[in-house]
Amino acid sequence: MGGICFGAKREEAGIGCSCEIVYRMDQTARWIIFSSPRTVRSRLEAMGFASVFIALVIERGFTGLRLSKRLTNKEWAGIKRHAIRAIKECEQLYIESFCVREGERIVSSYRSWYECHDPGNEFWPPPPKIWTLDAIKDSLIEILRPNFHHLQGVDDYPEPPDITIDTLAPRFENIVNNHSISSRAELLGLVPVESRLSSVQETLELARTLFISSRFEPARYPCFAFANHWRWDERGSVIISDIIILAGHDPNVMTFAQLLEENIWVECLTCAQGNVLQAPEAVGHFHRHHPHLECVEWRILEGQELETTRAPNAEKRWSCLLCGYWKTCTEDLILEHIASQHPFARPDLQYCYMSVHGELPRKPMAHATGVSTANS
Ligand SMILES: [Zn+2]
Numbered sequence: 001m002g003g004i005c006f007g008a009k010r011e012e013a014g015i016g017c018s019c020e021i022v023y024r025m026d027q028t029a030r031w032i033i034f035s036s037p038r039t040v041r042s043r044l045e046a047m048g049f050a051s052v053f054i055a056l057v058i059e060r061g062f063t064g065l066r067l068s069k070r071l072t073n074k075e076w077a078g079i080k081r082h083a084i085r086a087i088k089e090c091e092q093l094y095i096e097s098f099c100v101r102e103g104e105r106i107v108s109s110y111r112s113w114y115e116c117h118d119p120g121n122e123f124w125p126p127p128p129k130i131w132t133l134d135a136i137k138d139s140l141i142e143i144l145r146p147n148f149h150h151l152q153g154v155d156d157y158p159e160p161p162d163i164t165i166d167t168l169a170p171r172f173e174n175i176v177n178n179h180s181i182s183s184r185a186e187l188l189g190l191v192p193v194e195s196r197l198s199s200v201q202e203t204l205e206l207a208r209t210l211f212i213s214s215r216f217e218p219a220r221y222p223c224f225a226f227a228n229h230w231r232w233d234e235r236g237s238v239i240i241s242d243i244i245i246l247a248g249h250d251p252n253v254m255t256f257a258q259l260l261e262e263n264i265w266v267e268c269l270t271c272a273q274g275n276v277l278q279a280p281e282a283v284g285h286f287h288r289h290h291p292h293l294e295c296v297e298w299r300i301l302e303g304q305e306l307e308t309t310r311a312p313n314a315e316k317r318w319s320c321l322l323c324g325y326w327k328t329c330t331e332d333l334i335l336e337h338i339a340s341q342h343p344f345a346r347p348d349l350q351y352c353y354m355s356v357h358g359e360l361p362r363k364p365m366a367h368a369t370g371v372s373t374a375n376s
């Protein structure tokens, strides 16, 4: 016994024809108002929101919500935006809690993928930092959203099926490559035109390509997803160029990897106590101790003096890119850590970097053969 829309009848009642209230004739042939299903709940259901979130916003309430009253189009128009905002907040809370709960599983899923792929020259975030990419969360939401309808009772935070994480994995490559492309473009955009070489890669690999954060931390490969307040480190770039020239090399050619390889040490002649530093550390030293000086004098250590300085300072802080472990001092120890803690990691790739000098991308191991060395 379906209801019938009688526009004229409604106009008579001063409601206008909106098909909101349906009239039907009762047994005594009188017109009675038939309660239409146009409630807040059915409106939101019709918009595709999941019932768990609808139940939650109705329970919590929102501006204009009047459950006892049937809704006309006009009334709905008045509260619609409040309802939508409330339900989106609800969804967002669920997504946030999902991300917190599933964070470790997502990191470990990404780690498994990362361990057996060679990033070459790409700027892929190491596993512990995968969450810094907005695209990961966006992708997760896209996967989660169709599953909202299967959720039962949001208060208990039901486990979504494992498929959610499994579905994310095939997207890793695209996500991290896109991140890499945009990070490089962003970095290059910060480098003054006169300091660029012919390719992005060459420019970024130069030892004198330096950036600085708002906290005056110099870096070569700043992680844009992590802190996007990087700018070109003009003075740092001049300092490292001066040191490279003093040491007899060409700053327009020398890469950061070569600079580390050369293991150049300098003494800051501006400091009364004669501070001795490894070349990449000189930039940080300048920013911390002489930020107001126009120029700082350096002396390159040579011969016996260099040998005696290098030896006790040979140990550097290495980090494991796969898990963030860093409490070791030599590359050998970190490689042992990788072998024991990450048995599935591709054996021909190093998964570590010297964290003191910023991100030096992992590279194929020196003794490996038949492996791409594009990033070394
Ligand atoms: Zn100094």
Ligand SMILES: [Zn+2]
Binding pocket: 320, 321, 322, 323, 324, 325, 337, 338, 341, 342
């Ligand atoms: Zn590790």
